[in-house]
Amino acid sequence: MGKRTLSYQPSERKLKITRGCLEVLAEFRNPAFIITKNYLVTRDVDLLQELARYDAISVTISITTLDKELARAMEPRASTPPMRLKAVETLSKAGIPVSVNMAPIIPGLTDHEIPSLLKAASEAGALSASYVMLRLPYGVKDLFQTWLDEHYPLRKQKVLNRIREVRGGRLYKAEFGSRMRGEGIYAETVETLFAQARKRYGLNRRGSGLSTEHFRRAEKDQFALL
Numbered sequence: 001m002g003k004r005t006l007s008y009q010p011s012e013r014k015l016k017i018t019r020g021c022l023e024v025l026a027e028f029r030n031p032a033f034i035i036t037k038n039y040l041v042t043r044d045v046d047l048l049q050e051l052a053r054y055d056a057i058s059v060t061i062s063i064t065t066l067d068k069e070l071a072r073a074m075e076p077r078a079s080t081p082p083m084r085l086k087a088v089e090t091l092s093k094a095g096i097p098v099s100v101n102m103a104p105i106i107p108g109l110t111d112h113e114i115p116s117l118l119k120a121a122s123e124a125g126a127l128s129a130s131y132v133m134l135r136l137p138y139g140v141k142d143l144f145q146t147w148l149d150e151h152y153p154l155r156k157q158k159v160l161n162r163i164r165e166v167r168g169g170r171l172y173k174a175e176f177g178s179r180m181r182g183e184g185i186y187a188e189t190v191e192t193l194f195a196q197a198r199k200r201y202g203l204n205r206r207g208s209g210l211s212t213e214h215f216r217r218a219e220k221d222q223f224a225l226l
Helices: 017-028 039-052 068-074 081-093 111-124 140-151 156-166 185-200
Strands: 032-036 057-062 098-105 129-133
Touching: 017 039, 032 039, 039 057, 039 081, 057 081, 068 081, 068 140, 081 098, 081 111, 098 111, 111 129, 111 185, 129 185, 140 156, 156 185
Parallel strands: 032 057, 057 098, 098 129
Antiparallel strands: none
8 A cells, every 4th residue: 555745845844744754654664665856855864774774665866857957947846956866875875775767758858868867876876767758648738838938949849749759649648558658769769778878877776675574563552542
């Protein structure tokens, strides 16, 4: 049973809801997987280390680009690329299994960064790397085109054409099995480039995997009402 949410939103710095959840997970050695764009995850190294002792944690840092200006325009409230790489390094040095997800890859805008981004991730201590091709479901495709008009008007048509190349002539296809990677020659080129870079920089490693072997149940009367 799992729950997917943004675990390190800006308010987390004050509210510490995620940290509270991690405290419970660590107490019972319950396995967890975290994916985030926020350097704030390093605040909880102590709890993540405790979970790592029992193979009960895996962290993935999502890095879209190494270009600071592009990152600022695309994800203004998220940690900068250097800070995300620093998060990878901090977690890795603390003995916490950490990977990188290049998500999303934007055809015609960020795909050329695949080798350099994976190289940087490897040098920071990431074990593995994955990617997701840009997805534009529902109204997101209209918002994205408006965003291109505002920030990259000269590249707009090139980017949209590339997206259509990997989406069967449309801006989005929801078919299971291809929606995360795309389809066609251009999508295959991206997949090959990513696989080659991942192999070159040793990002095919895996941790020992999440384990429930050390899970602890609550004591019988722990949650009883007084």
